[in-house]
Amino acid sequence: MSDLVGTARVRPTARTRRWAVGYLFVLPIALFFAVFVAFPFLRSFYLSLTEWSGFTSPRFIGLRNFQSLADDPVFWKALRTTIIYTAVTTILQTTLPMLLAVFINIGWRGGVVFRTLLFIPVIVSFVVTALLWQLIYDPNFGTLNQVLRAVGLDALAHPWLADPMTVVPAIMLVSLWQSLGFYMLIFLAGLQGIDPNLYEAARIDGAGARQEFLKITVPMLRTVTAVVVLLNLINGFNTFDVIYVMTGGGPNRASEVLGTYLYKLAFGTESGATPSFGYATAISMIVFALCVAAAVVQLRISRRARDVG
Amino acid sequence: MSAEAPSTTQQATVPGRAEGIATRPSRHRVPAGRRRRRAARRSAGYVFLVALSGATVFPFVWMLLTSVRHRDTVFGGSLVPDELTFGAYGRAWSQLDYLSHFLTSVVVTTLTVLGVLALASLAGYSFAKLDFPGKQVIYVTLLTTLMMPLTALILPLFLQMKTLSLLNTRQGLILVYIGLSLPFAMFLMRAFFETLPDELIDAARVDGAGEFRIFWRVMLPLAAPGVATVVVFQFLTTWNEFLFAQTFLQDPEILPLQPHLFGVVRGQHVTDWPLLTAALTMSVLPMVLVYMRMQRRFVAGLTLGAVKS
Numbered sequence: 001m002s003d004l005v006g007t008a009r010v011r012p013t014a015r016t017r018r019w020a021v022g023y024l025f026v027l028p029i030a031l032f033f034a035v036f037v038a039f040p041f042l043r044s045f046y047l048s049l050t051e052w053s054g055f056t057s058p059r060f061i062g063l064r065n066f067q068s069l070a071d072d073p074v075f076w077k078a079l080r081t082t083i084i085y086t087a088v089t090t091i092l093q094t095t096l097p098m099l100l101a102v103f104i105n106i107g108w109r110g111g112v113v114f115r116t117l118l119f120i121p122v123i124v125s126f127v128v129t130a131l132l133w134q135l136i137y138d139p140n141f142g143t144l145n146q147v148l149r150a151v152g153l154d155a156l157a158h159p160w161l162a163d164p165m166t167v168v169p170a171i172m173l174v175s176l177w178q179s180l181g182f183y184m185l186i187f188l189a190g191l192q193g194i195d196p197n198l199y200e201a202a203r204i205d206g207a208g209a210r211q212e213f214l215k216i217t218v219p220m221l222r223t224v225t226a227v228v229v230l231l232n233l234i235n236g237f238n239t240f241d242v243i244y245v246m247t248g249g250g251p252n253r254a255s256e257v258l259g260t261y262l263y264k265l266a267f268g269t270e271s272g273a274t275p276s277f278g279y280a281t282a283i284s285m286i287v288f289a290l291c292v293a294a295a296v297v298q299l300r301i302s303r304r305a306r307d308v309g
Numbered sequence: 310m311s312a313e314a315p316s317t318t319q320q321a322t323v324p325g326r327a328e329g330i331a332t333r334p335s336r337h338r339v340p341a342g343r344r345r346r347r348a349a350r351r352s353a354g355y356v357f358l359v360a361l362s363g364a365t366v367f368p369f370v371w372m373l374l375t376s377v378r379h380r381d382t383v384f385g386g387s388l389v390p391d392e393l394t395f396g397a398y399g400r401a402w403s404q405l406d407y408l409s410h411f412l413t414s415v416v417v418t419t420l421t422v423l424g425v426l427a428l429a430s431l432a433g434y435s436f437a438k439l440d441f442p443g444k445q446v447i448y449v450t451l452l453t454t455l456m457m458p459l460t461a462l463i464l465p466l467f468l469q470m471k472t473l474s475l476l477n478t479r480q481g482l483i484l485v486y487i488g489l490s491l492p493f494a495m496f497l498m499r500a501f502f503e504t505l506p507d508e509l510i511d512a513a514r515v516d517g518a519g520e521f522r523i524f525w526r527v528m529l530p531l532a533a534p535g536v537a538t539v540v541v542f543q544f545l546t547t548w549n550e551f552l553f554a555q556t557f558l559q560d561p562e563i564l565p566l567q568p569h570l571f572g573v574v575r576g577q578h579v580t581d582w583p584l585l586t587a588a589l590t591m592s593v594l595p596m597v598l599v600y601m602r603m604q605r606r607f608v609a610g611l612t613l614g615a616v617k618s
Contacts, residue, residue, distance in 0.1 A: 021520040022441035029432040029451060029491050035473075036488030037454050040465035047465065054468075100361075108358060116604065117362040120369065123600045123607075125549030127567045128589050131574055132368045135375075135582065143371055177365065185608055238458045241552055245571060259460040266464050267556060277464060284461035291458050 047281040054275055065282035074253060074261060075283065082257040082290075085168060086236025089175050093232050094225065097180055101187035102217060115188075119181035130245035133174045137161050161247055164254035171243055171255060178242075179235075183228050190224030191217070226302040233294040237287055258287050369593075376587040397583035398591065405573055405588055414565040417483055417554075418547045424487040425494045425543050426536065432491070433498025433535075434524050438510060448499075454492040462489075463556060470557055477559050485557065486547055494539045501535025502528065534606070541607045544599060566592050 048065060050058035069075045100118075104111055121129065136143045139159035148157045160170045198216050207215065218225075240259030243249065249256035249264065266280040377393045401407055435441075436448050466485060467476070475481025505528060513523045529536070548567075555568040564572065570588055600607060 019441040022439035025431045025435035028428045032488040040469045044465040288461045
């Protein structure tokens with residue numbers, strides 16, 4: 001009896017002390033989050049409603065930045081390129097890695113070697129990737145054109161990054177090259193989670209390989225697919241590094257995306273000598289809105305799929 | 310049948326093997342034509358895998374081959390140089406002020422990894438094993454960082470750094486890296502701590518160990534695989550980072566390797582391709598070594614992150 005009273009009295013203080021420990025352990029990360037993520041992010045909402053070159057204090061102008069955006073042909077061009085780029089890379093970088101994962105999962109002698117080789121581009125930086133491909137695409141001495149000339153396809157040799165028609169597809173290829181191994185591994189991890197008995201049962205029912213893929217593999221991979229699609233969408237809307245390093249948005253804005261445009265507005269020579277922080281932040285809000293929209297749609301679809309399945 | 314089986318006991322313990330033996334007669338009944346077609350399809354599969362892996366690693370092979378060429382044999386001539394020279398490595402080392410930028414990268418990366426590891430494991434442990442009010446809300450709030458578009462953050466972060474007088478300092482860059490990397494590392498560490506049994510903590514508490522001591526001496530050593538994953542992952546991302554370093558450090562002298570290499574190419578039109586590819590090769594080397602040694606950890610971290618987020 002006295003024991004019970006004792007623990008009852010001790011417990012609250014022990015518990016609050018333990019709470020304090022929990023908070024204490026989380027405190028440093030919370031501080032970092034507040035200073036380097038939350039505050040800057042919230043501030044950018046306000047900045048997008050101002051006119052500011054960074055020297056005097058920001059001047060509040062309401063929604064005028066967004067009105068200017070509507071009249072800015074460069075913005076519309078960049079938005080269009082961003083959406084096309086995102087759509088194409090998302091489709092390619094979801095279907096191809098999935099097919100490749102299924103293919104490699106069949107079981108090949110030396111499969112680990114193939115997997116390792118395909119993954120190597122993932123560990124290399126954007127700078128190395130972009131510079132390397134810049135050299136490969138070089139119109140005069142680049143490997144791509146040399147190979148084409150060597151096999152007699154001189155007519156196809158081309159200034160890949162200097163032609164507005166080919167610059168965006170050329171960059172998409174680089175993106176695919178760099179991410180194929182990564183997304184393939186995610187799909188491979190997903191394939192490990194499928195119950196082999198399902199295939200066994202299908203085989204007994206006389207299902208062919210194509211039916212197995214469509215009726216079992218694809219539906220069972222839908223959670224993983226949802227993640228891959230979402231990652232692709234966010235990376236696509238945010239795309240910056242590779243384009244900035246390879247073309248800087250050129251030639252003649254043919255590869256200008258929202259990321260490169262806003263970066264040049266804020267830090268580059270886009271607006272003459274004065275950076276336009278407010279206007280650039282307004283564009284970053286558009287990028288953010290695209291990402292949120294993608295996440296919301298994604299969540300809706302995967303929730304409905306779960307309800308059905 | 311019994312003559313073919315290695316021994317009855319083995320047959321009992323290895324059911325898969327026994328099955329294989331049982332089905333062997335039926336395999337003999339597969340017509341020779343179909344078997345040949347299957348073999349042909351398999352070789353076609355190998356050809357495809359070899360071609361794809363070859364195309365994937367080709368840029369790196371080309372990079373290596375170009376870096377050991379003579380400067381005047383780059384343009385034109387065969388793919389494989391007739392004569393090897395390592396002169397470009399020496400030139401890159403001396404002309405690009407390589408050592409100083411390399412050391413900057415080493416220092417920035419090491420400090421970032423240590424900072425992230427310390428704070429993320431503390432927080433990850435707290436979220437996995439301690440109880441305190443609001444735990445879930447705080448955790449999810451911190452994780453929103455993962456969804457945040459970097460192009461939307463870079464501008465307000467730049468201004469934040471200016472306010473804190475951290476602009477153009479390597480300390481500031483390290484703090485930004487830590488701040489932006491912490492949530493994902495915390496997420497990984499939490500996943501690893503969750504796999505450890507609570508009884509260990511209870512037992513240690515009964516023994517009168519303090520909370521920090523329990524974390525440091527009992528739990529952290531058991532989460533060693535998680536620690537390794539975070540270290541490898543963080544090392545790769547920080548070493549390869551380019552955008553923030555290039556934006557926040559204006560003095561080219563103090564740049565880490567990746568943005569420095571970018572600046573070299575941008576600044577003057579480099580025609581010395583062996584020098585450039587040698588510089589790229591040297592910058593990739595640490596990554597390749599880490600990847601080769603810790604491949605499994607790295608892949609585990611990446612796929613865990615992608616699949617769970």
